[in-house]
Amino acid sequence: MNDLFEQFLIEARELIQSATEDLLALESAPGEGEAVNRVFRAFHTLKGSVGLFDFPPLLEVLHAAEDGLVAARAGTVAVDAILIDLSLETLDAVARWTDTIEGQGDLPATAGSEGGTLVARFRALLAPTLHPIPRAAESAATTRPDWVAALVADALPLPEGVPLTALRYVPRADCFFAGDDPIGLVRRLPSLVALTVVPVEPWPETGEHDAFTCNLAITLLTAEPRAEVEAVFRVVRDQITLEPLVDPAPAIGVERASATLPVVVAAILTEQLRVIATPGDADSDAGRREAAGQAAANALRSVRRGIAAEACARAAQQGREALSRVLESVLEGRDGVALPPSVPLEPSAETSRLLRIDAARVDTLIALAGELVVARNALNHLVLRAVDGIQDAGLSRAMHENDALIGRLAADLHRNVTGLRLLPMAQVFRRFRRPVREIARSLGKDVTLDVRGEDIEADKGIVETLFDPLLHVLRNALDHGLEEPAERRQAGKPETGRIVLGAEVQEDSIVVTLSDDGRGIDPVRIRAAARERGLVAADGLATMSDAAVIDLIFTPGFSTAARVSDVSGRGVGMDVVRAAATRIGGRVSVASQVGRGTTIRLALPHRIALTRIMLVKVGPDLYGLPLDSVGEVVRRRRDQILDLGPGRATVHRGRTVPVVGLADLLGTPVTARLGDGSPDAEARLLVLRSSSETVALEVDSLGARLDVLTRPLTGLVADAPGIAGTTVLGDGRVLLVLDPQALLARSFGTETSGALSEGLP
Amino acid sequence: MSVRRVVDGSADIVVLEGPCPVEDAETLAAFLLESPTSPVDLSACARMHTAVLQVLLRLQPMRRGTCGDPIAARCLAWPHSNEKNGQAAD
Numbered sequence: 001m002n003d004l005f006e007q008f009l010i011e012a013r014e015l016i017q018s019a020t021e022d023l024l025a026l027e028s029a030p031g032e033g034e035a036v037n038r039v040f041r042a043f044h045t046l047k048g049s050v051g052l053f054d055f056p057p058l059l060e061v062l063h064a065a066e067d068g069l070v071a072a073r074a075g076t077v078a079v080d081a082i083l084i085d086l087s088l089e090t091l092d093a094v095a096r097w098t099d100t101i102e103g104q105g106d107l108p109a110t111a112g113s114e115g116g117t118l119v120a121r122f123r124a125l126l127a128p129t130l131h132p133i134p135r136a137a138e139s140a141a142t143t144r145p146d147w148v149a150a151l152v153a154d155a156l157p158l159p160e161g162v163p164l165t166a167l168r169y170v171p172r173a174d175c176f177f178a179g180d181d182p183i184g185l186v187r188r189l190p191s192l193v194a195l196t197v198v199p200v201e202p203w204p205e206t207g208e209h210d211a212f213t214c215n216l217a218i219t220l221l222t223a224e225p226r227a228e229v230e231a232v233f234r235v236v237r238d239q240i241t242l243e244p245l246v247d248p249a250p251a252i253g254v255e256r257a258s259a260t261l262p263v264v265v266a267a268i269l270t271e272q273l274r275v276i277a278t279p280g281d282a283d284s285d286a287g288r289r290e291a292a293g294q295a296a297a298n299a300l301r302s303v304r305r306g307i308a309a310e311a312c313a314r315a316a317q318q319g320r321e322a323l324s325r326v327l328e329s330v331l332e333g334r335d336g337v338a339l340p341p342s343v344p345l346e347p348s349a350e351t352s353r354l355l356r357i358d359a360a361r362v363d364t365l366i367a368l369a370g371e372l373v374v375a376r377n378a379l380n381h382l383v384l385r386a387v388d389g390i391q392d393a394g395l396s397r398a399m400h401e402n403d404a405l406i407g408r409l410a411a412d413l414h415r416n417v418t419g420l421r422l423l424p425m426a427q428v429f430r431r432f433r434r435p436v437r438e439i440a441r442s443l444g445k446d447v448t449l450d451v452r453g454e455d456i457e458a459d460k461g462i463v464e465t466l467f468d469p470l471l472h473v474l475r476n477a478l479d480h481g482l483e484e485p486a487e488r489r490q491a492g493k494p495e496t497g498r499i500v501l502g503a504e505v506q507e508d509s510i511v512v513t514l515s516d517d518g519r520g521i522d523p524v525r526i527r528a529a530a531r532e533r534g535l536v537a538a539d540g541l542a543t544m545s546d547a548a549v550i551d552l553i554f555t556p557g558f559s560t561a562a563r564v565s566d567v568s569g570r571g572v573g574m575d576v577v578r579a580a581a582t583r584i585g586g587r588v589s590v591a592s593q594v595g596r597g598t599t600i601r602l603a604l605p606h607r608i609a610l611t612r613i614m615l616v617k618v619g620p621d622l623y624g625l626p627l628d629s630v631g632e633v634v635r636r637r638r639d640q641i642l643d644l645g646p647g648r649a650t651v652h653r654g655r656t657v658p659v660v661g662l663a664d665l666l667g668t669p670v671t672a673r674l675g676d677g678s679p680d681a682e683a684r685l686l687v688l689r690s691s692s693e694t695v696a697l698e699v700d701s702l703g704a705r706l707d708v709l710t711r712p713l714t715g716l717v718a719d720a721p722g723i724a725g726t727t728v729l730g731d732g733r734v735l736l737v738l739d740p741q742a743l744l745a746r747s748f749g750t751e752t753s754g755a756l757s758e759g760l761p
Numbered sequence: 762m763s764v765r766r767v768v769d770g771s772a773d774i775v776v777l778e779g780p781c782p783v784e785d786a787e788t789l790a791a792f793l794l795e796s797p798t799s800p801v802d803l804s805a806c807a808r809m810h811t812a813v814l815q816v817l818l819r820l821q822p823m824r825r826g827t828c829g830d831p832i833a834a835r836c837l838a839w840p841h842s843n844e845k846n847g848q849a850a851d
Contacts, residue, residue, distance in 0.1 A: 182811045
């Protein structure tokens with residue numbers, strides 16, 4: 001990817017964002033002419049940038065949208081819901097395609113037909129009679145065009161069991177001048193089943209023959225997968241029509257699914273299908289099935305297909321048939337669990353790592369660096385004096401002064417450099433307007449989103465990770481929090497619900513709150529649900545305060561929604577929010593009043609700080625544990641740890657505390673474990689600090705305490721449970737930093753996914 | 762030059778040899794318009810540009826030998842190409 005392209009991606013996203021905002025503003029205040037102008041300019045600029053690259057469908061769509069907006073500016077087309085919806089849909093498509101281009105280097109396979117439909121709709125909007133619906137839309141509408149039928153008739157008998165792609169390629173008349181050799185492209189398809197070349201227009205009976213005007217239409221049948229064909233004809237995409245001929249067999253599911261799943265994930269899923277299809281004895285079958293389900297789930301989680309991942313994990317428990325059915329449906333993209341298409345897809349984890357920086361900040365840095373160089377020269381002078389053996393009070397004083405100066409400059413530099421990563425909250429907050437509108441519309445609710453504290457700055461890493469968890473909270477507020485308009489009227493509230501998204505600085509953290517004025521969370525219902533799902537023991541539940549009960553909504557597997565809607569209520573959500581906040585060192589809490597509304601509060605650090613960890617050894621392996629989760633370190637003789645059958649316990653500070661081996665939590669093989677089992681030997685226990693329960697974690701040995709910068713896991717292992725992140729030790733080894741709470745929750749909580757070791761590479 | 766006219770006994774023959782790039786289209790067309798009955802020998806043609814192929818499709822000369830370029834041969838083998846002259850060339 002070159003610089004120009006990276007610049008394009010940044011610019012395109014900004015333009016899409018600003019145009020979306022303006023369109024939404026137009027929706028609420030249709031008369032605002034300046035907003036129409038701004039939207040037009042955004043589309044126009046976007047079109048100009050796209051023109052630098054070779055993405056014909058994208059260019060066509062933007063061109064059509066631009067035409068529509070020109071008419072809107074001129075007043076010949078009304079700025080109404082139809083135009084705004086269509087423009088928003090176009091922006092959605094452009095945003096999705098831009099993401100695909102970034103990820104795969106090219107437009108998605110469906111861009112041509114989808115773009116054709118959008119173009120047709122814009123044309124229809126402008127003047128239905130003047131502009132015929134373009135060919136692309138036509139061919140998408142008909143099932144099997146004549147040319148395909150003719151081609152097939154000619155090629156009979158067709159090879160059996162091979163999925164075929166039919167292609168019609170009508171090169172532009174001036175293509176020879178452009179240096180094209182249409183047949184040359186055909187040569188690049190190795191497996192041609194049929195090939196015909198016919199004149200587009202009948203040859204003129206008499207007269208001069210123009211050798212350099214192309215009047216040919218090429219049609220062919222190939223056994224190459226559609227993606228390959230598209231790759232070959234990429235440069236002339238506007239001149240080709242593709243038709244798949246035979247419904248592809250599951251074996252080529254990878255190609256079909258590659259439009260929606262990254263190739264590597266599709267390949268992993270296909271491989272799992274193959275694994276479980278191989279017959280074996282009953283015992284190994286079950287193990288293989290579980291491993292396959294787990295591998296597929298991990299792969300899916302890495303691309304944020306959490307629901308599909310859950311489905312795989314569940315199906316793996318049910319049996320081979322169920323798992324292969326789920327895998328096939330995910331591969332073929334009909335698992336039906338993708339986000340509703342109208343909601344913009346969340347950008348992938350690999351979104352651009354570029355940072356836009358105010359030039360003034362760079363100038364400050366340059367000035368500081370310059371001062372540092374000057375200070376260092378002064379130091380050099382002092383060092384030379386010291387080497388010469390000149391010992392006087394002046395020298396040591398000068399060195400002190402110089403040291404203080406360099407210290408001040410280093411601190412300034414550090415502050416300014418870390419300041420470079422600060423982004424205003426607006427960057428994430430403004431991305432919510434669109435989903436709020438879409439979700440509210442799909443639910444039939446009216447809502448206003450009030451955003452406050454947009455200019456508060458936080459670390460880029462924090463601002464960017466906020467989107468997903470906040471979107472979850474927002475969905476919940478819209479779906480479960482806000483009542484139906486009729487219900488609101490009865491309760492004496494305005495029909496239009498209100499959601500306030502705000503940020504403020506409190507001491508050394510940034511607090512992001514999301515409040516709704518909906519029905520609130522009823523502790524009675526939560527108690528009932530918690531009892532039903534066995535999340536908390538019945539007697540424990542009785543003694544819990546209402547606030548603690550409401551806090552249970554963050555427990556994995558908790559969902560009180562009576563129905564499953566498209567928007568939320570699948571039993572995934574609020575625990576994800578807590579996990580995401582914890583990952584960036586934040587805390588989540590909830591406050592709610594029945595009938596008045598709910599406020600979710602995220603307290604986040606200003607910047608991602610160093611984490612203090614303790615090294616622990618389990619068997620041969622070294623792990624890190626965040627020190628803030630460890631309350632105490634105690635040594636206890638083994639005969640003071642009682643085996644109680646289902647588990648072990650010891651008495652600590654007058655209380656019985658369960659003892660859990662970290663090795664057991666991690667699934668370390670017994671043979672690899674060190675330690676002396678004799679009763680006199682001492683066990684090393686870490687008493688964990690936790691909100692609900694005290695647990696002593698047994699480790700084999702304790703190591704140093706370190707300040708480290710942990711990096712969250714990414715890619716396929718991004719959702720490996722129980723791991724807070726990784727860090728690199730001084731000797732270059734990679735250390736896994738554990739999340740003891742999540743590990744314990746996994747072992748004793750509701751999650752039943754496979755062993756941790758399977759989640760690791 | 763990859764398009765040549767050679768005298769073979771009493772008749773002129775047009776011979777395509779080696780790679781035949783886009784420029785050959787005009788030369789070939791000129792030859793064939795000048796002497797429409799000249800057969801074209803394609804057996805030594807290694808790679809035919811689409812423009813050259815188009816000239817053959819348009820002017821339908823008599824053809825000699827199997828076309829050395831298999832893809833071009835397939836395009837020329839399509840039934841319509843010989844309807845006018847009724848010659849089975851390859």
